[in-house]
Amino acid sequence: MNLDEGKPGGRDTEAFKHFKQTGKNKYIGDKSCLRNGESLYLTSCSGCHGHLAEGKVGPGLNDNYWTYPSNTTDVGLFSTIWGGANGMMGPHNEDLNPDEALQIITWIRHLYTGPVQDAVWLNAEQKKNYKPYKEGKHFSKDEKGQCKPLEQ
Numbered sequence: 001m002n003l004d005e006g007k008p009g010g011r012d013t014e015a016f017k018h019f020k021q022t023g024k025n026k027y028i029g030d031k032s033c034l035r036n037g038e039s040l041y042l043t044s045c046s047g048c049h050g051h052l053a054e055g056k057v058g059p060g061l062n063d064n065y066w067t068y069p070s071n072t073t074d075v076g077l078f079s080t081i082w083g084g085a086n087g088m089m090g091p092h093n094e095d096l097n098p099d100e101a102l103q104i105i106t107w108i109r110h111l112y113t114g115p116v117q118d119a120v121w122l123n124a125e126q127k128k129n130y131k132p133y134k135e136g137k138h139f140s141k142d143e144k145g146q147c148k149p150l151e152q
Protein backbone atom coordinates (compact mmCIF):
# COMPACT_ATOMS: atom_id res chain seq x y z
CA MET A 1 0.00 0.00 0.00
CA ASN A 2 1.67 3.16 -1.18
CA LEU A 3 0.25 6.38 0.25
CA ASP A 4 2.58 8.55 -1.86
CA GLU A 5 0.33 7.79 -4.80
CA GLY A 6 -3.37 8.39 -5.32
CA LYS A 7 -5.83 11.24 -4.87
CA PRO A 8 -4.29 14.11 -2.86
CA GLY A 9 -5.48 15.11 0.60
CA GLY A 10 -7.01 13.14 3.45
CA ARG A 11 -3.67 11.99 4.84
CA ASP A 12 -3.29 14.32 7.82
CA THR A 13 -6.75 14.08 9.35
CA GLU A 14 -6.94 13.07 12.99
CA ALA A 15 -8.81 9.90 12.05
CA PHE A 16 -6.40 8.74 9.38
CA LYS A 17 -3.39 9.33 11.63
CA HIS A 18 -5.13 7.32 14.33
CA PHE A 19 -5.91 4.59 11.79
CA LYS A 20 -2.26 4.36 10.71
CA GLN A 21 -1.12 4.02 14.32
CA THR A 22 -3.80 1.65 15.64
CA GLY A 23 -5.62 0.12 12.67
CA LYS A 24 -8.86 1.40 14.20
CA ASN A 25 -11.39 3.45 12.27
CA LYS A 26 -12.73 6.20 14.55
CA TYR A 27 -15.50 7.02 12.10
CA ILE A 28 -17.43 3.78 12.70
CA GLY A 29 -20.96 4.75 13.77
CA ASP A 30 -20.40 8.53 13.38
CA LYS A 31 -23.46 9.89 11.58
CA SER A 32 -21.62 12.71 9.83
CA CYS A 33 -19.20 10.17 8.33
CA LEU A 34 -22.02 7.76 7.47
CA ARG A 35 -23.68 10.56 5.50
CA ASN A 36 -20.46 11.13 3.50
CA GLY A 37 -19.71 7.44 3.24
CA GLU A 38 -23.07 6.70 1.67
CA SER A 39 -22.56 9.33 -0.98
CA LEU A 40 -19.00 8.17 -1.76
CA TYR A 41 -20.10 4.53 -1.84
CA LEU A 42 -22.92 5.33 -4.28
CA THR A 43 -20.46 7.08 -6.60
CA SER A 44 -17.59 4.58 -6.49
CA CYS A 45 -18.86 1.15 -5.46
CA SER A 46 -22.60 0.51 -5.71
CA GLY A 47 -22.59 0.07 -9.51
CA CYS A 48 -20.76 -3.23 -9.01
CA HIS A 49 -21.56 -4.18 -5.41
CA GLY A 50 -25.20 -3.10 -5.28
CA HIS A 51 -27.03 -0.26 -3.61
CA LEU A 52 -27.13 -2.12 -0.28
CA ALA A 53 -23.84 -3.96 -0.87
CA GLU A 54 -25.98 -7.02 -1.58
CA GLY A 55 -23.77 -7.94 -4.55
CA LYS A 56 -24.02 -7.56 -8.36
CA VAL A 57 -21.01 -7.96 -10.66
CA GLY A 58 -18.95 -7.81 -7.49
CA PRO A 59 -19.65 -9.90 -4.39
CA GLY A 60 -21.92 -8.83 -1.52
CA LEU A 61 -20.20 -6.82 1.19
CA ASN A 62 -23.07 -6.84 3.69
CA ASP A 63 -22.91 -10.46 4.89
CA ASN A 64 -20.41 -12.61 6.77
CA TYR A 65 -18.96 -14.35 3.70
CA TRP A 66 -15.66 -12.87 2.48
CA THR A 67 -13.55 -14.15 -0.42
CA TYR A 68 -10.63 -12.54 1.39
CA PRO A 69 -11.14 -12.86 5.15
CA SER A 70 -8.68 -9.98 5.65
CA ASN A 71 -11.59 -7.69 4.71
CA THR A 72 -13.17 -8.35 8.11
CA THR A 73 -10.61 -5.93 9.53
CA ASP A 74 -10.73 -2.27 8.59
CA VAL A 75 -7.03 -2.41 7.70
CA GLY A 76 -7.70 -5.26 5.28
CA LEU A 77 -10.71 -3.52 3.77
CA PHE A 78 -8.73 -0.31 3.42
CA SER A 79 -6.00 -2.12 1.54
CA THR A 80 -8.53 -3.72 -0.84
CA ILE A 81 -10.04 -0.31 -1.58
CA TRP A 82 -6.67 1.37 -2.00
CA GLY A 83 -4.92 -1.37 -3.94
CA GLY A 84 -7.77 -3.40 -5.50
CA ALA A 85 -8.25 -7.16 -5.72
CA ASN A 86 -8.68 -9.27 -8.87
CA GLY A 87 -10.33 -8.62 -12.21
CA MET A 88 -12.79 -5.78 -12.22
CA MET A 89 -11.91 -4.84 -8.65
CA GLY A 90 -9.29 -2.24 -9.50
CA PRO A 91 -7.56 0.17 -7.11
CA HIS A 92 -9.70 3.08 -5.97
CA ASN A 93 -6.92 5.39 -4.87
CA GLU A 94 -7.50 7.72 -7.82
CA ASP A 95 -11.13 8.55 -6.94
CA LEU A 96 -10.75 8.44 -3.13
CA ASN A 97 -8.19 9.86 -0.72
CA PRO A 98 -7.35 7.86 2.44
CA ASP A 99 -9.77 9.73 4.67
CA GLU A 100 -12.60 9.21 2.17
CA ALA A 101 -11.74 5.49 2.09
CA LEU A 102 -12.28 5.43 5.87
CA GLN A 103 -15.67 7.07 5.36
CA ILE A 104 -16.66 4.44 2.76
CA ILE A 105 -15.56 1.68 5.16
CA THR A 106 -17.80 3.24 7.80
CA TRP A 107 -20.76 3.04 5.42
CA ILE A 108 -19.99 -0.54 4.34
CA ARG A 109 -19.82 -1.66 7.98
CA HIS A 110 -23.14 0.12 8.55
CA LEU A 111 -24.77 -1.86 5.70
CA TYR A 112 -23.87 -5.15 7.39
CA THR A 113 -26.84 -7.41 8.13
CA GLY A 114 -25.05 -10.59 9.22
CA PRO A 115 -24.61 -12.13 12.67
CA VAL A 116 -23.09 -9.73 15.17
CA GLN A 117 -20.51 -12.24 16.44
CA ASP A 118 -18.88 -12.20 12.98
CA ALA A 119 -18.59 -8.40 12.94
CA VAL A 120 -14.98 -8.45 14.09
CA TRP A 121 -14.56 -4.76 13.20
CA LEU A 122 -16.88 -3.80 16.10
CA ASN A 123 -15.68 -3.49 19.69
CA ALA A 124 -17.66 -5.00 22.58
CA GLU A 125 -19.64 -1.80 23.16
CA GLN A 126 -20.49 -1.45 19.45
CA LYS A 127 -21.54 -5.10 19.29
CA LYS A 128 -23.94 -4.54 22.17
CA ASN A 129 -25.61 -1.68 20.29
CA TYR A 130 -25.55 -3.39 16.88
CA LYS A 131 -28.75 -3.28 14.84
CA PRO A 132 -28.79 -4.75 11.31
CA TYR A 133 -29.18 -2.12 8.61
CA LYS A 134 -32.67 -1.28 7.45
CA GLU A 135 -33.10 0.14 3.99
CA GLY A 136 -34.11 3.73 3.63
CA LYS A 137 -32.35 5.25 6.62
CA HIS A 138 -30.32 8.26 5.51
CA PHE A 139 -28.33 10.88 7.38
CA SER A 140 -28.87 14.56 6.76
CA LYS A 141 -26.33 17.17 5.80
CA ASP A 142 -26.73 18.73 9.25
CA GLU A 143 -25.38 15.70 11.15
CA LYS A 144 -22.65 16.82 13.54
CA GLY A 145 -19.54 14.73 14.01
CA GLN A 146 -15.97 14.24 12.88
CA CYS A 147 -16.66 14.47 9.13
CA LYS A 148 -17.33 17.78 7.41
CA PRO A 149 -19.82 17.69 4.53
CA LEU A 150 -18.09 16.69 1.29
CA GLU A 151 -17.15 19.44 -1.11
CA GLN A 152 -19.40 19.26 -4.14
Ligand code: HEC
Pocket residue numbers: 041044045046047048049057058059060061065066067068069071077080081085086087088089090092104108
Ligand atom coordinates in the same frame (compact mmCIF):
# COMPACT_ATOMS: atom_id res chain seq x y z
C1 HEC B 1 -16.10 -2.23 -11.82
C2 HEC B 1 -16.76 -3.01 -10.79
C3 HEC B 1 -16.35 -2.76 -9.34
C4 HEC B 1 -16.28 -1.56 -8.65
C5 HEC B 1 -16.57 -0.16 -9.19
C6 HEC B 1 -15.91 -1.88 -7.30
N1 HEC B 1 -15.75 -3.23 -7.18
FE1 HEC B 1 -15.19 -4.23 -5.47
N2 HEC B 1 -15.15 -5.97 -6.49
C7 HEC B 1 -15.52 -6.14 -7.82
C8 HEC B 1 -15.31 -7.54 -8.20
C9 HEC B 1 -15.59 -8.15 -9.57
C10 HEC B 1 -14.77 -8.18 -7.06
C11 HEC B 1 -14.29 -9.65 -6.93
C12 HEC B 1 -12.77 -9.62 -7.15
C13 HEC B 1 -12.00 -10.68 -6.44
O1 HEC B 1 -12.59 -11.64 -5.92
O2 HEC B 1 -10.75 -10.54 -6.37
C14 HEC B 1 -14.70 -7.18 -6.00
C15 HEC B 1 -14.25 -7.44 -4.73
C16 HEC B 1 -14.30 -6.53 -3.67
C17 HEC B 1 -14.00 -6.84 -2.30
C18 HEC B 1 -13.56 -8.19 -1.74
C19 HEC B 1 -14.80 -8.86 -1.14
C20 HEC B 1 -14.54 -10.15 -0.40
O3 HEC B 1 -15.49 -10.96 -0.33
O4 HEC B 1 -13.44 -10.36 0.15
C21 HEC B 1 -14.21 -5.69 -1.58
C22 HEC B 1 -14.02 -5.51 -0.09
C23 HEC B 1 -14.62 -4.68 -2.51
N3 HEC B 1 -14.67 -5.21 -3.78
C24 HEC B 1 -14.93 -3.37 -2.16
C25 HEC B 1 -15.20 -2.36 -3.07
C26 HEC B 1 -15.39 -0.97 -2.70
C27 HEC B 1 -15.38 -0.44 -1.29
C28 HEC B 1 -15.61 -0.29 -3.87
C29 HEC B 1 -15.78 1.21 -4.04
C30 HEC B 1 -14.68 2.02 -3.56
C31 HEC B 1 -15.56 -1.25 -4.96
N4 HEC B 1 -15.31 -2.49 -4.43
C32 HEC B 1 -15.76 -0.94 -6.29
C33 HEC B 1 -16.00 -5.17 -8.66
C34 HEC B 1 -16.01 -3.81 -8.38
